[in-house]
Amino acid sequence: MGDRFILSPRLRMLASSLASVPVTLFGLALVTFLIGRVMPIDPVVAIAGDHAPPDVVARIRDQLGLDRPLLVQFAIYLDNLVHGDLGRSVMTSRPVLVDIGRFFPATLELATTAIVVAVIIGIPLGVFTAAYQGSRFDHVVRVIALTGQSVPIFVLGLLSLLVFYVKLGIVPGTGQLDVAYEGMVPRVTGMLVIDAAIAQDWDSVWDALAHLVQPALVLAYFSMAYITRMTRAFMLESLAGEYVITARAKGLSAARVLWRHAFGNIAVRLITVLALAYAGLLEGAVITETVFSWPGLGLYLNISLLNADMNAVLGATLVIGLVYVGLNLMADVAYRLLDPRVR
Amino acid sequence: MLTRRTLLASSAATLAAPAIIPPARAATPKGVAVMAKAIDDIVSFDPAESYEFTNGEVDANCYRRLIRPNLEDATKIDGDLAEKWEVSKDGLTFTFHMRRDALFESGKPVTAHDAAFSLQRVVKLNKTPGFIITQFGFNPDNVETLVRALDDTTLEMKLPAAQATSFVLYCLTANVGSVVDTATVMANQANGDMGNAWLKTRTAGAGPYKLTEWAASDHVIIDANPHAAEKPLMKRVVLRHVTEPQAQLLALQKGDVDIARDLGSDQLKSIAGEKGFTISASPQGTSMYVAMNQSMPELQKTEVHQAIKWAIDYDAIAKNITPNTWSVCQTFLPSALPGALKDAPFKRNVAKAKALLAQAGLPQGFAVNMDYISHAPAADIAQAIQANLAETGIKVTLLPGEQKQVITKTRARQHQLAMLVWGTDYFDPNSNAQAWCENPDDADTSKLKILAWRSHFVDKELNNEAMAAVQELDPAKRIALYRTMQMQFMERAPFAMLLQQNAVAVLGKGVSGFKVGPMPDYTHYSTINKA
Numbered sequence: 096m097g098d099r100f101i102l103s104p105r106l107r108m109l110a111s112s113l114a115s116v117p118v119t120l121f122g123l124a125l126v127t128f129l130i131g132r133v134m135p136i137d138p139v140v141a142i143a144g145d146h147a148p149p150d151v152v153a154r155i156r157d158q159l160g161l162d163r164p165l166l167v168q169f170a171i172y173l174d175n176l177v178h179g180d181l182g183r184s185v186m187t188s189r190p191v192l193v194d195i196g197r198f199f200p201a202t203l204e205l206a207t208t209a210i211v212v213a214v215i216i217g218i219p220l221g222v223f224t225a226a227y228q229g230s231r232f233d234h235v236v237r238v239i240a241l242t243g244q245s246v247p248i249f250v251l252g253l254l255s256l257l258v259f260y261v262k263l264g265i266v267p268g269t270g271q272l273d274v275a276y277e278g279m280v281p282r283v284t285g286m287l288v289i290d291a292a293i294a295q296d297w298d299s300v301w302d303a304l305a306h307l308v309q310p311a312l313v314l315a316y317f318s319m320a321y322i323t324r325m326t327r328a329f330m331l332e333s334l335a336g337e338y339v340i341t342a343r344a345k346g347l348s349a350a351r352v353l354w355r356h357a358f359g360n361i362a363v364r365l366i367t368v369l370a371l372a373y374a375g376l377l378e379g380a381v382i383t384e385t386v387f388s389w390p391g392l393g394l395y396l397n398i399s400l401l402n403a404d405m406n407a408v409l410g411a412t413l414v415i416g417l418v419y420v421g422l423n424l425m426a427d428v429a430y431r432l433l434d435p436r437v438r
Numbered sequence: 439m440l441t442r443r444t445l446l447a448s449s450a451a452t453l454a455a456p457a458i459i460p461p462a463r464a465a466t467p468k469g470v471a472v473m474a475k476a477i478d479d480i481v482s483f484d485p486a487e488s489y490e491f492t493n494g495e496v497d498a499n500c501y502r503r504l505i506r507p508n509l510e511d512a513t514k515i516d517g518d519l520a521e522k523w524e525v526s527k528d529g530l531t532f533t534f535h536m537r538r539d540a541l542f543e544s545g546k547p548v549t550a551h552d553a554a555f556s557l558q559r560v561v562k563l564n565k566t567p568g569f570i571i572t573q574f575g576f577n578p579d580n581v582e583t584l585v586r587a588l589d590d591t592t593l594e595m596k597l598p599a600a601q602a603t604s605f606v607l608y609c610l611t612a613n614v615g616s617v618v619d620t621a622t623v624m625a626n627q628a629n630g631d632m633g634n635a636w637l638k639t640r641t642a643g644a645g646p647y648k649l650t651e652w653a654a655s656d657h658v659i660i661d662a663n664p665h666a667a668e669k670p671l672m673k674r675v676v677l678r679h680v681t682e683p684q685a686q687l688l689a690l691q692k693g694d695v696d697i698a699r700d701l702g703s704d705q706l707k708s709i710a711g712e713k714g715f716t717i718s719a720s721p722q723g724t725s726m727y728v729a730m731n732q733s734m735p736e737l738q739k740t741e742v743h744q745a746i747k748w749a750i751d752y753d754a755i756a757k758n759i760t761p762n763t764w765s766v767c768q769t770f771l772p773s774a775l776p777g778a779l780k781d782a783p784f785k786r787n788v789a790k791a792k793a794l795l796a797q798a799g800l801p802q803g804f805a806v807n808m809d810y811i812s813h814a815p816a817a818d819i820a821q822a823i824q825a826n827l828a829e830t831g832i833k834v835t836l837l838p839g840e841q842k843q844v845i846t847k848t849r850a851r852q853h854q855l856a857m858l859v860w861g862t863d864y865f866d867p868n869s870n871a872q873a874w875c876e877n878p879d880d881a882d883t884s885k886l887k888i889l890a891w892r893s894h895f896v897d898k899e900l901n902n903e904a905m906a907a908v909q910e911l912d913p914a915k916r917i918a919l920y921r922t923m924q925m926q927f928m929e930r931a932p933f934a935m936l937l938q939q940n941a942v943a944v945l946g947k948g949v950s951g952f953k954v955g956p957m958p959d960y961t962h963y964s965t966i967n968k969a
Contacts, residue, residue, distance in 0.1 A: 398655050
């Protein structure tokens, strides 16, 4: 009877993973807060500007509580955080939470499109290059993948702008939407393609998609390269396994051996790779977002840092931390669900 | 099943997807002017608080002020919401007579009560630009009795002490003198903030435009104010946030934007040869200079100040590094400002610089650090100065930093040399004269901590002249005082004034009628036209 109150081992593992979340976030908040305070930038200058007279400076310093001990300041920050108050951004003069709600969906839209494209292309490429190891196809893909991994993404982005926007003129320029469509679509999810579709404004859908294609493909190329290389490496290992030889000896079709036996065995490991690649896209789009003027979290974080807008920096960092922890947790759970050994 | 052939075909199809998407628009929509501009400086659109370039510029188009400067002749002032005004002989009482036809974007008429409320609000809120008005001697306690509406069309402003009339009037032409819609603003008051939080992201003025949408670091949209007396030619103006000058140039060439605002010398060179583009340059009230902190013993002697001034190759810097964007200016008043001296006595002269260093007892030169903001073109200019000074024996170590970091350091007076940029606060010589010459109290607790204080520069004579000039009631005498001060400043102040900025706007094909004002808050959009 008492057994009912004891968690199953799998649930217990999940609970311990969940318990680590607040600890991770606390650490993150502490480190970012301290970095923010030791930066050689006076937060009052960021708010009031270079020309502010001494009495205005003194008043703002007092309002921000910057005269109090560091620990007290951190305690106040944590207290506000627990109550869902991330403070106000200097740059946008809106609460940081509202800003994140505005900027994060754009990043989500971009990163999700990119990861979907990267998976659809990257995984088959990885599988087939492993199956045809050493063939001309393998070499060509390797060159493509290595290029994707080694060329800095801003070079890729600027080159792509130069070729597809300037020379060929087949894609629109930077930004998320053409000026003519700006402000036409009511905001629901914050992801413009979806919002436009909800509003059934097909011109805007088309325009938003056209703007999405280029940055998404640049980002996708970057992570496709990584996914292809990882898939190929896992597959080579898997194809050398005894269970593959057994399957072949049983006379199963080549496709069945490749996808069901060899790939089936690496799918679980790939999930972790994909989750990390996705998380990387969600926060690592800083450069892509800057090159393409994409109003996402990366751009927000970048500008906030340059403006010493510490509330915004702390807030955005915490969100990225949450995304990492969340995706890790999901990969963990998926891992446990799919891996027969953990079951 | 997925074969290699179908896989390759489908990947090729995905990569070729952009090809089936229709080409980008060749032009911006009719009636809409699109401007590429770095707009991440925006903090607040409230005229009582707004103090950044882009805020000031947008406000200039959404609000009207009592008076405005005549941009053709910097010595004249024109009426705006006030048709005419009188000043009493003693310079203490200003009476403004308001026009009757002006309406706010809410449709309500603009009255002298709104004008009085707006000035009182600036003094009571006392945000960063508040000093432009409070320096007349106003404070939250006296402002309601000193600034008041006598009736719907008459505004009376009494000063506690006499100030130069032109100084007071020029200050009122600044953005902080914008007239806000009292009823709308007070209806949105929260916690006694006189509508400040609400007005940060909205407008309530009588200008030709009204703010429709601001997405931070993305875009600003302003639309024609339906009630405005002056109808703009474009019914909508969009400021699009594009930071990279190269990306701005691309967008302009493609016709995605009508006006590019932040092109550098390189981009301007490349577009100069192309047909159909119009380059419009306007000198700004913005100076670039090298400050020499007097806390460093080697930098204290006048001979050393002079040596540094004679060592720099101003012409080469302006010609090679900043053609079109910055030009030589060696006084504390950029040429656009009233009273500016056009002389540029310093030319590179290594022998003279060396002789001056020897006179100062430093024939071998000395080592010194120089902070600067690591953006283009400052980085190249800093290197040029380093090379110039090296020839006289002064060994400069360059310390690049982010803008706010360098400002923090110089405000804390921790620099040795610092190459910085300063924009005048308002269109009157007093702004810069006070910044560079006045330092009545060099202590850390001083009430005035501007540029002279930040470099420990104490010069009683210049300090007193600056304080006297701002109270001089005779306009001709006043201008003469500023001219004398500029000569003395060039002679002995520890500031090497280098350059003044030219704001360059490039207008795309078929676009006309736009010029950047000498101050951001004097830049108007209502005359922008598209063929």
